[in-house]
Amino acid sequence: MSTTTDRHEGQTGGQGGGQPELHRVLGPKLLLLFIVGDILGTGIYALTGKVAAEVGGAVWIPFLVAFAIALVTAFSYLEMVTKYPQAGGAAAFVHRAFDVHFLTFLVTFTVMASGITSASTAAKAFASNLSKGLNLEWDASSPQVVGIAVGFLIVLALINFRGVAESVKLNVVLTLIELSGLLLIIFVGLYAVLGFSGAEVDFSRAVMFETAEGKNAFLAVTAATSLAFFAMVGFEDSVNMAEETKDPSKTFPKVMLSGLLITGLIYVLVSITSVALVPVGELGEGETPLLTVVERGAPDLPIGTFYPFIAMFAVANSALINMLMASRLLYGMAHQNVLPKPLGLVHPGRRTPWMAIIFTTALAILLILFFGGVSELGGTTALLLLAVFTVVNIACLVLRRDTVEHEHFRAPTVLPVVGALACAYMVGPWTGRAGVQYEIGAWVLGVGVVLWALTWFLNRALYARPTRIKDPHDLADSDEIR
Helix, strand or coil: CCCHHHHHHHHHHCCCCCCCCCCCCECHHHHHHHHHHHHCCHHHHHHHHHHHHHHECCCHHHHHHHHHHHHHHHHHHHHHHHHCCCCCCHHHHHHHHHCCHHHHHHHHHHHHHHHHHHHHHHHHHHHHHHHHHCCCCCCCCCHHHHHHHHHHHHHHHHHHHHCCCCCHHHHHHHHHHHHHHHHHHHHHHHHHHCCCCCCCCCHHHHHCECCCCCCCHHHHHHHHHHHHHHHCCCHHHHHHHHHHECCHHHHHHHHHHHHHHHHHHHHHHHHHHHHHHCCHHHHCCCCCHHHHHHHHHCCCCCHHHHHHHHHHHHHHHHHHHHHHHHHHHHHHHHHCCCCCHHHHCCCCCCCCCHHHHHHHHHHHHHHHHHCCCHHHHHHHHHHHHHHHHHHHHHHHHHHHHCCCCCCCCCCCCHHHHHHHHHHHHHHCHHHCCCHHHHHHHHHHHHHHHHHHHHHHHHHHHHHCCCCCCCCHHHCCCCCCCC
16 A cells, blocks of 8 residues: 555646645644534434433433543544545545445445434424524424424525535634533533522432333443434544644644543533433433523523523534535535436536535435434434444554554554444444434435446446546545535
8 A cells, every 4th residue: 555645646646736735724722622613512412311311310321431432433533644644534544444446435425424314413403492492382393393494404505505614713613602502501500509599409310320111221321322422423524624734643642532531521511410400201301401401400590591592503503514514525426426427516606516415405304304303313323423433443453554654643453443343333233222223324325325326327338437436535625616
């Protein structure tokens, strides 16, 4: 295999004089905020109650296990992103390790599908928080909430079509707002503990383990972790910022691990506070659990009136980022002739991939209409990404055969092994994962495989050319769209 230098020269040299490198503007502080902001979002805001329903008051345990799995996998990402510090993610690493084009396509489409299921989850959480914020007594599965969720996705599509020039400074602002919503939960807990609100506080609930449906403790924790893991995803997106980071080989390891530790600590504190203020049975009802915590812990403060809108803002940001990612990946696959070419159409005025935006939005809407639940869609997102992480951990071990000239982070060999085994285990049905999550995942990936097969046939029949991803680095990064 080639070294990083050879790879980069080959990439640029074949483009008619080469493309300049991206400007390295991200220092440790901005990169840390980017990582923390990417992880924070829909999962903790929407799924705390569902996780509690699986394990009772010990809701912090699944979040801690999910954190551990994410941390181990992060070591594999760190080794590869410092070894190959160009923009690119799981697909680029898997392609470099195995050079199997259909596998690269499957990993890419799975990542794209996870973005769609994540955005659908956020849309339902957005609609539920809006109804609560406006004091509307609508059930989470009511036509009104579903309609708001669908309308929200359409608005995202219009924003996406217009063109969203994301900046690091904007990400800082969004991160601080998202973070404030979770810090408010911790503040409400302290406020209640000090006796200012008169609310009942019972920290003994945090050690009460109650399994659902007669499951044993191990199965209950793994089932809850399969949901809680949705709250930890996002750290892997930061590898796409490698080419814009100052000295990534030294910066990335400490910053990514710090970001994971910060978010993990916040999640554990939020989950303990939640069960201390709200009995598990009540916390598991509805799809706005943290709003219930705020209302119970500080009834004499006006926090409950504006908290739904903070939650809305947090999940809206997550949804927009995921739909942007999904549409650009779909465009990239069509642009490399592994999906039908119409999906790669770019609007001449807006310079945005309008057909990919329509297609990904339609898929997200269908998921809401036919599957709908936050726990089902969030669990499917975790399922898809755990499958990707399994392959990434294996790729890390395979790429040990490849040597590069510069120094880079190297994970202890045991960690990618543990990461691959843990992620593979969490994908299986033995975890107690709801069967509908496999149905959703199979349905979405089935669409991708059918489109790939159609493209493969047309490429052979009409153009006599292979169907393969030529360079995963270029999937979502093209000069033709902004």
